[in-house]
Amino acid sequence: MTIQPSDWHPVLLSLRVAVIALFAVTCLGVPLSRLLARRDFFGKDVLEAIITLPLVLPPSVIGYGLLMLIGKNGLLGKTLAGMGLTLVFTWWAAVLASTVVAFPLMYQSAKAAFKSVDTNLEKAARTLGAGEIRIFFTITLPLAWPGIIAGLVLSFTRALGEFGATLMVAGNIPGQTQTIPLAIYFAVEAGDTVTARVLVAIITVFSFVVIFWVNRWARRQDYQR
Template sequence: MSLQEMDWHPVILSLRVAIIATIAVTCLGVPLTRLMARKEFYGKDILEAAITLPMVLPPSVVGYGLLLLIGKNGLLGKALAGMGLTLVFTWWAAVIASTVVAFPLMYQSAKAAFKSVDVNYEKAARTLGASEVRIFFTVTLPLAWPGILAGLVLTFARALGEFGATLMVAGNIPGQTQTIPTAIYFAVESGKNVMARTLVAIITVFSFIVIFWVNRWAKKQTY
């Protein structure tokens, strides 16, 4: 199989899903992690356990849980159906699955990053009259950035390689919901070994380059 004959849709879709999922995880996860790292409240342990649960559950279980939520008979699915919208077996379902599965990785990395920030810097900023928002963006976030960046990379890599939950809620529709992992699986099943090896090489090389670059960047920051 030549590069001209290669179906690039799974690659393009996987990158799109991973990028959107990473943005969603960052926008939701960083503020939540900042709150959880600094505040103590009743039920915090239960909430943390729920947040990190997708990291230890089999992806198929997470996918089934999402089906119960966004499926046509699910709690959210029924509401969306009333508005003429459907999420299951669309590429947006793949984004949701990747977001849920990758979220704990960002949470754990960002939590460690925020806890490593010396609170005395934040206190000093408050004594100078800085608002909490300004303190977050000018003091806390820059100091925690290396750990958050590590979370970003892990989130992106996990979203790029997500398979089980995605297959449950998005299926494997060529040209619509077929991502690299599902394309590899069904290529092997149908005996298309050249295509499978090509996709494996693409996702492996791409993931290696991203992780290698981040490791080099983090190493430079320590000097």
């Protein structure tokens, strides 16, 4: 198998989409999971059910919901159209789809990590005069870091392999919105098994390396404790 120059665009686009989606789910998921791990309030169960819903819904259903949101007749779509912007069938739509499907993985992993942190350590820091921000970055976050790393890896690989929702909102436009999963699917549909095998090999090796590296890192952390 040989890699053609055209094979690299879906790879690079998928990496770009996955990295931006990972940044989004981290910025949103970590603070939200920290809040919901420690606070109880009316409607919390409903909120958590909504957050987790993308884990159980078919990707096509998620894609249709996003299409209703960012399409030309959608609530957000109309607002963007009034500003002269279009989100649907662009690679930013792929970022949105990947963010939505990956967010529950980040949330669940980070929430479990924060719940595992000994709150007595945080209370001791408060009695010594430490502020909440300092406590979070010097005690809570370091102790929860292994679980957050797991969430980062799961979210990144999920965003990298997103297919159904992406196809609904971004379409399959070669050179513009065609990610690796889309390129593989349509290559197989067209009978181009060579391209499909190359892309399958690329995404499989890359995902393996990421997971292997994280497992090695986690093992080193356990040895250092």
